[in-house]
Amino acid sequence: MRRVGKQTIVFQDPPLILNHASVVGPKEGEGPLQKTFDLILDDTLFGEKSWEKAECKILQAAVNLALDKENLGRDEIDFLLAGDLLNQNISANYAARQLAIPFFGLYGACSTMAESLILGAVLVDGEFAEKVVAAVSSHHDTAERQYRFPTEQGVQRPLTAQWTVTGAGAALIGKGEKGTRITHATVGKVIDLGIKDQSDMGAAMAPAATDTLIRHFTDTGRKPADYDLIITGDLATIGKELTHQLMEQQGYPLGENFADCGLLIYDPTQDTHAGGSGCACSAVVTCGHLLHSMSAGMYQKIMLVGTGALLSPISMLQGESIPGIAHAVVIENY
Template sequence: MTKKKIGRQTVKLLNPPSILATYSIVGPKEGEGPLSNYFHHILQDDLYGEDSWEKAESKMLKEAVKSAVMEARLTLEDIDYLFAGDLLNQLMSSTFAARDLQIPYFGLFGACSTMAQALSLAAMMIDGGYGHHIIATTSSHFSSAERQFRFPLELGNQRPLTTQWTVTGAGAAVIAQRGKGPYITHITTGKVLDYGIIDANNMGAAMAPAAVDTIRAHFEDIGNSPDEYDLIITGDLGKIGRNIAGDLLRKEGINVEKKLKDCGVEIFDHDKQDTHAGGSGCGCSAVVFSGYLYKMLKEKRFNKILLVSTGALLSPTSIQQGESIPSIAHAVTIEGGLDG
């Protein structure tokens, strides 16, 4: 019997699921960035017609799911499972959206790594024969995250240059048993690492070692070369974390410098938009994948990418108690075709 598990952390999908459709919704600031032409919907108001930022975030996630399903020419009744997550306590955005969507629901928390986690679990469920159509989705909102993890916006606190700007956005993908691609072919599940970083305003430094560990494990398990990929893109290391990851990978003997990008760097124009170290949040890799990366794969401008969503597993309680920041990264190989 052919084994799907290869190496310590990686799974090879024998019947690679197809990503039928995606949908991305972003806030006004994200809509002013360099990837604006790739997003499906740009909000004019980050309250999205609601009376709180938390409700607006949940609405973004719900509408991203509904729109992705429509893009796939399906109905909500065609969806077997919903894998969703966000940053808020008790997965508020995802749970309240799932309440309205009425799709069998798995709530996930991997901090900002949750999109790759959702894609991983959805693909394994499809490959295992446990469903025909599954949604993977995540969301975040700058204002709801600031209120939970940092300070009330009304205080107008000065942000250190190492901080990142939580992306306001939601991305959703329909994973299917059959389709014309792009396909999810490999999954490398990360481990929780903690190098003692205690500064919640420098999450890129906390997450970079986890990204490096997962990327290294991916290539060790599969035995292939970074040269086979058009792009290796982390979720939200930002400028500081991305540079640290590049240095650590070089020390590991993994030369990906020309192919290593970061969603948090790509989504904003840092010179014009004053986002300091870059973007972050569950919605960061979700909207960059569901908007920009998916379209590049569909247009065959990329044939094979490695999406490595990164997450800082801190909480308001852990920070208040002086704990360091555990981090994780999950990697998903997505290919435009199955020829190689």
């Protein structure tokens, strides 16, 4: 069995993250992680006529950059696993049309990067593929237009709201002898405690993050201190604090090694309110800052917990609550 406990996969021959790339918009490029990104755009349109077309182009750029770093052609990649936040995954779908790589379209909201890393590692470890690319994108203006209000309306955002990251991250996963590996994955369950405020994603996702973290520690016998860093996708200020409280109540207090991508990507002076969010939030932090830090020896073992709020505009209009999901990926150097 390649599984321990109820929800955790242990990879027999842990796949390597062969290379990675991150592309971000101008706001993200002004933040504290600016030196870790491969490409910072001058504007949010990226030479296109709409934000949706720009997002598709950003995703393509991230994939191509990751392949270029390994001098690989697209015909040398077995599968592309990609997703985004838009209806019918249009950014990933149209990017896949241009990239012409056999394609799995994924949707886990902001947890999609962790989901794609897990499934990519399953394909490689199971010897169904030699090389796969896991990639996601999001765009502040496309997400605002779909889920809330077009930015042109200038609607005032509550302080609990998060800022959707404009960007894309791509990770190339394959076989190898030494390097940064995906060793474990804990697949989350959908958790819903009845939160209905679509401007407070952190509160909706914190219970799912807590459930997955506890399941990971229960399945593996590990504890929070076994990791150099435990980092959630985009719980931001409110969700991170709630997760701290919930984990402590369950007997798993998180220490100073607990961080959140949504809090790292922006400086407080950038007026993003609670912090960052979106598929690209965890993707660009992982495919930039985190993997660079691991290559430099700053971390040896980290756990990324991708968090997602599984709402839609229709479900909100119909009075539904917001289900959350969280997937955990353990990345180690050896």
